[in-house]
Amino acid sequence: MTKFVETSNLPFCPGCGHRVAVINTEKALERIGLNPLDVILVTDIGCHGIVDKNFHTHTIHGLHGRSPALAAGVAAALRNPDKKVIVYMGDGGATIGLQHLVEAAHRNFNMTVFVLNNMLYGMTGGQGSGLTPKCYKTMTYPEGHPQAGYDLVELIHAARAPYARRLVGRGDYSDIVEEALKINGFALLEIVEVCPSYGLKFNRGKRLDYFLEVSGIEEKLLIHENRQPFTLSERETAPLLSEKLAIEVEFNSDFKGTKRIVASGSAGEGVQSAGEIFATAAITSGLHATKKGAYPVTVGVGFSTAEVIVSDSEILYTGIVVPDVAIITSVDGLGHSLSRIQKMTEDGILIIDDSLDVPETRAKVIRHPFRKETGGRTAALRALAFYNSKVERLFPEEALLQTLRRSKLAGKVKENVLKFD
Ligand SMILES: Cc1ncc(C[n+]2csc(CCOP(=O)(O)OP(=O)(O)O)c2C)c(N)n1
Ligand code: SF4
Numbered sequence: 001m002t003k004f005v006e007t008s009n010l011p012f013c014p015g016c017g018h019r020v021a022v023i024n025t026e027k028a029l030e031r032i033g034l035n036p037l038d039v040i041l042v043t044d045i046g047c048h049g050i051v052d053k054n055f056h057t058h059t060i061h062g063l064h065g066r067s068p069a070l071a072a073g074v075a076a077a078l079r080n081p082d083k084k085v086i087v088y089m090g091d092g093g094a095t096i097g098l099q100h101l102v103e104a105a106h107r108n109f110n111m112t113v114f115v116l117n118n119m120l121y122g123m124t125g126g127q128g129s130g131l132t133p134k135c136y137k138t139m140t141y142p143e144g145h146p147q148a149g150y151d152l153v154e155l156i157h158a159a160r161a162p163y164a165r166r167l168v169g170r171g172d173y174s175d176i177v178e179e180a181l182k183i184n185g186f187a188l189l190e191i192v193e194v195c196p197s198y199g200l201k202f203n204r205g206k207r208l209d210y211f212l213e214v215s216g217i218e219e220k221l222l223i224h225e226n227r228q229p230f231t232l233s234e235r236e237t238a239p240l241l242s243e244k245l246a247i248e249v250e251f252n253s254d255f256k257g258t259k260r261i262v263a264s265g266s267a268g269e270g271v272q273s274a275g276e277i278f279a280t281a282a283i284t285s286g287l288h289a290t291k292k293g294a295y296p297v298t299v300g301v302g303f304s305t306a307e308v309i310v311s312d313s314e315i316l317y318t319g320i321v322v323p324d325v326a327i328i329t330s331v332d333g334l335g336h337s338l339s340r341i342q343k344m345t346e347d348g349i350l351i352i353d354d355s356l357d358v359p360e361t362r363a364k365v366i367r368h369p370f371r372k373e374t375g376g377r378t379a380a381l382r383a384l385a386f387y388n389s390k391v392e393r394l395f396p397e398e399a400l401l402q403t404l405r406r407s408k409l410a411g412k413v414k415e416n417v418l419k420f421d
Contacts, residue, residue, distance in 0.1 A: 004029040004036050006054040015200075017169055017193020018048050021116050025086070027174035028181055032084075039084045042071040044097075046090035047122040047195075065089065065097025072100075072109040076232055084181060085111040092121040094152060094190075095130035101152075105161035105186045110229040112181050113188045115152060116169075118195040119211070126198030131190075133215035137202040148215040156188045157222035163187035165221040168212065185229040192217065250402070253285040253395040258311035261387070262323040262340060264333030265380045267295060267304045271333070273409055274381035275306025278388075281403040282310045285395035290318040294336070303336035306380070310394050326363065327387060328352045329370055329379035334359065351387055353379060366391065378417045381409075385418040 005026040012019045029039065039057035043049035045064035052059040062070045067087045075085045094101060094115045101113065120138045121127040128138040131149035138145065156164040162185040167176055169191035180189040194200060194208055203211075212218070261278075265271040272293045279289035290309045296302040307320045322343045328334050334341075334356055341350060341361045348363035353370050368386060370379040381404075388394055400418055404410065 004039065004056055005051075006056070010054060011050050012047060013195075013197045015194075015196040016047070016122075017118050017191070017195065018051065018116050018122075020169055020171075020193065021048075021088075021114060021191050022051055022054070024169075024172065024174040024177045025114070027172070028178035029084075031174070031178055032181060034084055038082060039086060040071075040074050040078075041086045041088065042067045042074065043088045044070075044093050045123065046093055048088045048090050048116045051088070065093040065095070066100060067093065068097065068100040068104040068109075068111075068113060071111045071113075072104045072107070072230075075109045075111045076230060079232060081110065081184070085109075086181070087111060087113040089113065089115055090122065091115060091117040091119060091129040091131040091149075092124075092127075098130070098155075101156065101188070102159045105156045105159040105164075105188065107230045108160070108162065108185045108227050110185055111187075112183065113186075114177075114180075115188065115190040117152075117190050117192050118199060119149075119192070120195060120198055122195045122198060126195070126202060133211040133217055135214050136199075136211050139198070139202070142202070148217075152190050153188070153220055153222060157224070160224050160227065161186045161188055161222075162224050162227045163221075164190075164223075165219075166190040166192065166217070167219050168208070169193040185227055247280060247283045249284060249286045251285040251396050251399040253282070253287050253312075255287060255310070255394045256312050258309065258313070258315070259324050259392070259394060260320040260322075261308045261310070261325040261327065261384075262305060262320055262337055263308065263327040263329075263380050263384060264303060264305040264337040265329040266332040266376070267299060267301055269304065269330065269376050269380055270378060270409070270413075271304040271306050271329075271380040273407065274384050275308050277381065277400065277403050277407050277409070278306075278384045279308050279310070280407075281399040282308075282395050284403060285399045287312060287395060288315050290315050292318060303330075303332040305333065305336050308384075323348065325349045325351065325387060325392075327380070327383045328356060329383050330376065331356065349387075349391060351383055351391065353383070374414070374417045378413055381413065382417045386420060389418075389420050 036056045042060045044062045044067040126139040134148040135144040153164045153166045163183045180187045275291045279291040282289040288311045292307045294305045344363040350363040354367040
């Protein structure tokens with residue numbers, strides 16, 4: 001039994017060039033002498049990809065043309081030079097996912113890409129790809145392709161790949177496969193071959209050499225010396241996002257239930273920061289909280305709305321259709337939240353700056369001069385603090401104060417913004 005690939009029942013049509021490529025891969029891997037479980041084969045959509053079930057290695061099957069992106073993720077996460085990440089893709093996939101290939105080469109991910117270039121889309125019936133040679137007849141160009149395909153090896157070399165090579169895939173070329181597999185960093189080997197079921201059928205009587213000559217396709221090897229493979233050193237030293245964002249519980253809250261709060265004001269008036277501080281203070285008090293923001297793409301003008309949900313239990317839906325509490329501190333904010341305010345019931349609370357006209361609503365209305373007291377830039381934060389101090393206590397005032405002191409607003413916003421007589 002072969003160690004890396006079961007070659008006795010390869011799933012390809014008789015005479016398919018993919019078959020020869022797989023057998024050469026098996027031979028090369030045998031010679032390198034890896035453990036099969038140190039090999040990760042990443043394939044994608046196309047006839048080449050259906051071979052992965054024959055591999056005794058790890059395998060990943062991705063979207064068409066996206067195998068280099070998946071493999072880059074695997075290579076980056078593994079960070080282990082003893083593992084071998086191999087990609088199989090067709091010329092169709094290499095064309096459709098070209099940018100993934102170029103990026104992987106440019107960033108020099110540690111992987112070996114085999115582009116099994118049978119000069120057309122095999123799996124879908126023989127359409128041409130970006131690598132189809134001049135005059136080659138395909139489903140899409142029954143009279144023959146009007147122009148030569150582009151030179152993938154040159155492109156990948158231009159992206160500074162350490163190794164980019166093209167060979168015509170005939171017979172035993174496992175020494176070249178072995179060479180590509182041994183590259184430390186990104187290596188691409190384009191193997192030019194034939195799909196008998198469509199390529200030979202559409203181009204009856206013509207030999208591969210004829211098309212190579214007409215198109216000027218030649219075997220070549222292009223090298224960039226001394227490039228270090230991609231490493232994750234910055235990520236290795238940086239704390240995980242989950243550690244960085246972890247919020248400790250330091251206060252207690254007796255609050256039971258869920259409050260859906262919409263705070264609406266104007267861009268530049270700290271509405272989003274106020275929402276974040278409020279939600280964070282709730283979490284430091286042992287509650288669950290979510291915060292979402294809405295504002296126009298022109299972030300410096302117009303409304304700014306923060307949606308905060310605070311609950312004593314897990315929050316499974318973070319949207320707010322009808323708020324329990326609406327906090328409005330500017331005309332822009334009123335305009336943006338008006339339709340939701342109008343849907344509020346008698347159980348709802350509308351807290352609105354007293355400089356604004358009160359809209360029609362069934363909610364209980366509380367007016368307060370937030371803008372006048374501490375200015376427009378702190379009106380949203382003050383109004384949220386007012387709600388927690390004077391209207392409904394969700395968590396201790398101290399939690400809000402401490403969260404403000406630790407936030408990016410510390411030193412910029414006076415603490416009396418949170419204080420009420
Ligand atoms: C993004 C995307 N576009 C198109 C398809 C349809 N599709 C499936 S297989 C295939 C052709 C595959 O050709 P190639 O990548 O050259 O592999 P081969 O079959 O020749 O081995 C196409 C276009 C798809 N699955 N995904
Ligand atoms: S259709 Fe072509 S590429 Fe697909 S297995 Fe058959 S010969 Fe190979």
